[in-house]
Amino acid sequence: MDWDVPSVTYSSQEVPDASSQVNSSQIQSNKRQKELESKFRQFLRQFQKDRNHESYHYRETLHANYQQRDWKLVVDYNHISFFDQMLSEEIRNHPAATLEIFEKAAIQVIAMNLTPRPNIESMPPFQIQIVNFDRNPVHIRDLGSTNMNALVVVPGIIISASRVQTKATKLTIQCSNCRSTKQIACPGGFLKAPLPRQCEYASAEKNEKRCPLDPYIALPDRCEFVDMQTLRLQEDPENIPTGEMPRRIKLSCDRKLVDRVKPGSRINAIAIYETMPAASKNKNKDKSGAFGVQIPYLRIIGMEEQNESLKKGSNLTAEEEERIQEMSRDPELYDKLSKSIAPAIFGYEDIKKAVCCLLFGGTRKHLPGGARLRGDINVLLLGDPSCAKSAFLKFVHEIAPIAVYTSGKGSSAAGLTASVIRDSASGEFHLEGGAMVLADGGVVCIDEFDKMREQDRVAIHEAMEQQTISIAKAGITTILNSRTSVLAAANPIWGRYDIDKSTAENIDFQSTILSRFDLIFIIRDIKDAKKDATLATHIINLHINQNVDSTVAEGAISSENMSKLVAYARHNIKPKLSIPAAEHLRNHYVRFRKEAKTRKESSAIPITVRQLEAIVRISESLAKMELKDQANVNHVKEAVRLFQVATLAAAQTGEMGSSGMGNDPEFQRKVMRAEKYIQQRVMIGEAKQISKLTRDAIQRTGLEERAVNAAVMIMVRRGDLEFKNKRKKIYRRR
DSSP states (O other), X not given: OOOOOOOOOOOTTTXXXXXXXHHXXXXXXXXXXXXXXXXXXXXXXXXXXXXXXXXXXHHHHHHHHHHTTOOEEEEEHXXXXXXXXXXXXXXXXXXXXXXXXXXXXXXXXXXXXXXXXXXXXXXXXXXXXXXXXXXXXXXXXXXXXXXXXXXXXXXXEEEEEOOOEEEEEEEEEEETTTOOEEXXXXXXXXXXXXXXXXXXXXXXXXXXXXOOSSOEEXXXXXXXXXXXEEEEEEOOGGGSOTXXXXXXXXXXXXXXXXXXXXXXXXXXXXXXXXXXEOOOSOTTSOGGGOOSSEEEEEEEEEEEEOOSSOGGGGSOOHHHHHHHHHHHTOTTHHHHHHHTSSTTSOSOHHHHHHHHHHHHOOOOEEOTTSOEEOXXXXXXXXEOSSSSHHHHHHXXXXXXXXXXXXXXXXXXXXXXXXXXXXXXXXXXXXXXXXXXXXXXXXXXXXXXXXXXXXXXXXXXXXXXXXXXXXXXXXXEEEEEEOOOEEEEEEOOTTSSOOTTSOHHHHOOOOHHHHTTOSEEEEEOOOOOHHHHXXXXXXXXXXXXXXXXXXXXXHOSSOHHXXXXXXXXXXXXOOOEEOHHHHHHHHHHHHHHHHHHHHSSSOOSSOOOHHHHHHHHHHHHHHHHHTTOSEEOHHHHHHHHHHHIIIIIHHHHTTSSOSSXXXXXXXXXXXXXXXXXXXXXXXXXXXXXXXXXXHHHHHHHHXXXXXXXXXXXXXXXXXXXXXXXXXXXXXXXXX
C-alpha cells in the first residue's frame, strides 16, 4: 500500500540550522539566569521583616557576616515565598542551579555596598543555607524517583559522622606532554569531575610528540577546595514499622555545614535528593556501560537540629496548651496519670507511679566548672517471671515520644553505647551511635537486664550517671550525649526469688550499677487465694471484652493526651526544690543513713548521696506533672514514700536472711566460724568451687549451709572474695 508522504522543500535561506537552535536555547537560558539574579538581589536588598521599621534584615546580615569573615547566609524559605512565589518555586523544583544563582547574587549585593567596589571574581563564595522549608517531611523509606533533584525535608537521627575532608570545586589540569593547562568545574556532592581523555592540542603541529590518551594530571596548588563531611542519617526509631530494619542514607555537607552535628543528634535535613554511580567491583568493566543503577544520597543545603528533650512539646497548638493547663489543675491528676500507665495490668500502683515519674523526669542542672547533674530517672524492676515487667517496658516504649527498646541478651556494649566502624570505601574510621545515643532526650527500655554480660553492663555506668559516652578508639577521641532515662527489667539469679536467701544472694548485680538506679522494685509472685481470684477475673475480662470497651483499655487519661502532657512538661517546666522541702528532705536523708549505720552488715543496695539526688529528682518530677515551678513539702513526702517502698525496702531486706535470723546471736557465731573456715581453706589468689567448699564445711565443722552462704556473701561485699564462673566459684583477693 502506497502512502502519500508530503514533501517539504526549503530554500537556501529557510533550512533550519542546528547551531542557531542551540544558540537560541543558550540565549534563553542566560536571559532566565539574569532575571533570577535580579530578583534575588531585590530580595536581599529590600526584604523587611517588619514594615513599620526601616530594617533590611538580609542586607544587614550579609554585610555583618562579610565583615566577620563568616561566609554564609541563613535564609528563611517562608520569607522567599512571601516576597516572590516564583522564586520559592524555582528553589523547590530546581534547587541546585537556582542556589548557585542565589549565591552569585549575594556576592553582587555585598560588592555594591563596598567602596572601592572589588572584583566579584576575587571575592570568596557565600553559602546560602535554607531553613523553615515548610513542606511535609519525607521519611527515608518514602524517598523515590519523584523526588529526584528536588528539595526535600528528611527527618532522622545522625548515626555516624566522618572526618572533615577537602573537595575540589575547580580543577586546574595540565597535559603531561605539551604542558597546556585548562580549568574544569567539579559538581557538588559526591560526584566527581571526569578528566578529558584527549588533549585538545593533540593534533597541533607544534607538538614534537603526539599527546597520548589520558594525558591530564591535576595541579593541586592551583585548584580551589572547600571542606566536606559525610554523615549517615537513620530513621527515627518511633517511625520504623514493626519487624522492619531501619533505613539509612548518606548525607553530603560542605563549607559551613561541616561539624555542625554529632552522632545521636536528631535533625531535619533540608537537602537535594541526588544520585551517584554505584562503585563497580570489576575494574576492567567498560566505562561506557558504567552508568546504570545509581546510589541515592542527600546534598545538604540546610539543617535544623531537633535535639530538645521532646520536640513535640514545642509544636502544640494554643488549644492543646490550654487543655494541658486545665488538666494540670486537677487535684487528682497524679492518681489519674498513674492509673493510666498500662491500665491493662492489674495492681502495682507504686510501680505505675514510679514509671510516671520516669516519663516526666527531674530538672537537669549545670554547675559552675562545667559539671552537670542528671535530671532523668532510672528504674529497675527485679522479680519473678510473669509479673508484667516486660509489659511495663512495652507500654513506656509506646507512650514516650522518644524511646528505644532492646533486650539484654541481644545487646552488646557497642550496641548500647557507640562503636567505631571502618568505612569499606574510604578506609577511614567513623563513629556510629548505639541505643543510648539514639534515645537521647527519651527513654531506653532494657529487658532481660540480668542476661547481659558483666562487661557490657559496666559499659553503661558512665551513660547512666554522667549521661555521656566517652570514646577513645582508632584515633577518635570524643564525647557523645546520652541524656536518657533507663527502665530495666531483670530476673533473680535462680529465675525466681528465693525467700530462703537474702536480697544480696538473689541479686546478681554489683552495687556500682545498683546505685545508679533511683528506684528499685522487688516484685514477688506470692500465692494468695483472694489476690489470685481477683487477678484471674481481671485477665479473663480483658480477653472477653477485647475491642468492646476501649475506655477501660485507655485509662483515665488517653495515651495521646498523656504523651502531649509529658512532652509539654519536659520541654517547658524546670522545677526546683523550695526551702522548706529541702529542709524536710535533709532530715529524712540523715535518718536513712543513721538506720543503715545501725545494721550489722552492709546491704546489697547501698544508701549514698546518689539516693539523696534520686529523691530530689522524683520530687521535681512530681512538681513537673502539675506544671509547677517549685517542688513543695508534699512532693518531697511522696518522693520519700516511693523511695521507702522501693529502694529502701530492697536495701533493708539485704541483711543475712529474710526471716529475721540476722539478729540471732547464735547464728552470728556460726557465720563467724564459717568465715574462719573459709579463710583457712582458701588461700589468697586461689579459686575454689562453692558447692565443694560448702559440703566440706558441713561435714567437718557441722555448720549449716545457710551460715556458710551468709559468710560467703559477707566476705564478697567486704571485698575479700570475688565470684567467678557465674557464681560457681569464689576467688580470694586478700
